[in-house]
Amino acid sequence: GAVVSQHPSWVICKSGTSVKIECRSLDFQATTMFWYRQFPKQSLMLMATSNEGSKATYEQGVEKDKFLINHASLTLSTLTVTSAHPEDSSFYICSATGSRAANTGELFFGEGSRLTVL
Amino acid sequence: AQSVTQLGSHVSVSEGALVLLRCNYSSSVPPYLFWYVQYPNQGLQLLLKYTTGATLVKGINGFEAEFKKSETSFHLTKPSAHMSDAAEYFCAVSEGYSTLTFGKGTMLLVSP
Numbered sequence: 353g354a355v356v357s358q359h360p361s362w363v364i365c366k367s368g369t370s371v372k373i374e375c376r377s378l379d380f381q382a383t384t385m386f387w388y389r390q391f392p393k394q395s396l397m398l399m400a401t402s403n404e405g406s407k408a409t410y411e412q413g414v415e416k417d418k419f420l421i422n423h424a425s426l427t428l429s430t431l432t433v434t435s436a437h438p439e440d441s442s443f444y445i446c447s448a449t450g451s452r453a454a455n456t457g458e459l460f461f462g463e464g465s466r467l468t469v470l
Numbered sequence: 471a472q473s474v475t476q477l478g479s480h481v482s483v484s485e486g487a488l489v490l491l492r493c494n495y496s497s498s499v500p501p502y503l504f505w506y507v508q509y510p511n512q513g514l515q516l517l518l519k520y521t522t523g524a525t526l527v528k529g530i531n532g533f534e535a536e537f538k539k540s541e542t543s544f545h546l547t548k549p550s551a552h553m554s555d556a557a558e559y560f561c562a563v564s565e566g567y568s569t570l571t572f573g574k575g576t577m578l579l580v581s582p
Contacts, residue, residue, distance in 0.1 A: 358513065386569070395560065395574045396514075445513050456502040456521050457564025461513035 355379050356448050358462030365436055366470055373431045373465045375446030381426040382448035386459065387419070390443040402429055436469045443467075472497045472563045476573035484581050489533075489548040491576050493561035496542065503544040504562040504570070505535055514560065520544065531555065556580045 355378040365371050375385060384403050388396040400416075402408035402423035410416045418440075420432040429448075433440050443466050447459040477492040495501055502521050506514040518529025525537040535546045544561060561573040 356513075361511075393577075395572050398569065401569065443511070447514075455566055456519070457566060457570045458502070458504065458516070458519060459514075459570050461506075461515070464511065464513040466511060 354450070354453070354460040356382075356446065356460045356462040358446050358465055360465060361463060362466045362468075364468045364470065367437055368435055370432055370434045371436055371467060373433075373444055373446070373467075375429045375431070375448070375462050377427045377448045377450070377460070380448075380450040380452070380460075382429070382450055383426065384449050385423055385429040386447045386449075387421060387429075387431050388445045388447065390445060390464075396445060399431075433467065436467070438469045441467055441469045472501065472565050472571045474561050474563050474571055474573035476559075476561050476576050478576055479574065480577045480579060482579040482581065483551045485553055486550050489546070489551045489555065489578065491546040491559050491561075491578065493535075493544045493546065493573060494542050495544060495561070495563045497563055497565055499565050502564040502566060503535075503537060504564070505529065505533070505544075505546050506560045506562060506572075508558040508560065508575075510557075517546070517559075551578075551580050553580050553582070 357376045359374045387399045399414045400408040400410045408421035423429040445464045446462040473496040475494045504519045505517040518527045520527045520537045528534045533548045558575045562570045
């Protein structure tokens with residue numbers, strides 16, 4: 353149980369275009385979803401936290417107009433990188449927690465999405 | 471505030487040797503502790519977790535970790551390394567209903 357699926361796994365886009373990444377909890381209701389960014393050979397950097405039906409909470413230094421997060425349902429959150437530039441190229445990972453694990457902080461991770469902006 | 475320190479950004483072992491990845495944490499309340507593994511270009515997979523109860527926790531792929539409150543440690547071990555264990559390992563701490571805080575990760579390299 354507690355499977356999180358992320359799509360697409362790889363995406364290449366041209367500079368100036370927007371890219372949407374989806375994160376779905378397949379077998380549980382994700383009350384909270386998190387989006388991380390990971391640079392090569394580094395740890396995960398939390399970008400934002402989103403609760404279903406409310407606006408995402410962004411970490412300091414993360415541009416909310418650049419990285420649009422929507423959590424419209426208990427099983428789906430999306431991250432849209434708007435007007436992407438080469439410096440946005442990175443590995444983006446989503447994670448989710450449901451009511452049964454929320455009290456421990458345990459997270460269930462998607463497979464990650466590799467974004468390359470040309 | 472909670473924090474995690476992973477000693478050693480890289481650990482190299484020979485196949486069949488003991489694996490020891492170190493993790494120390496800081497928490498103002500009894501913590502929940504996790505080890506995740508990340509293979510190249512993949513998300514994180516939970517290896518094991520400590521929430522309450524037995525302080526020696528067994529996880530997948532033969533890994534285990536022991537919660538030592540007096541040492542504020544949660545080191546990850548495996549008696550005999552396999553080539554397939556080569557990956558990045560992240561220790562993480564939570565104080566419950568809070569954001570998980572990750573360490574910087576330790577890359578495990580396994581040589582034949």
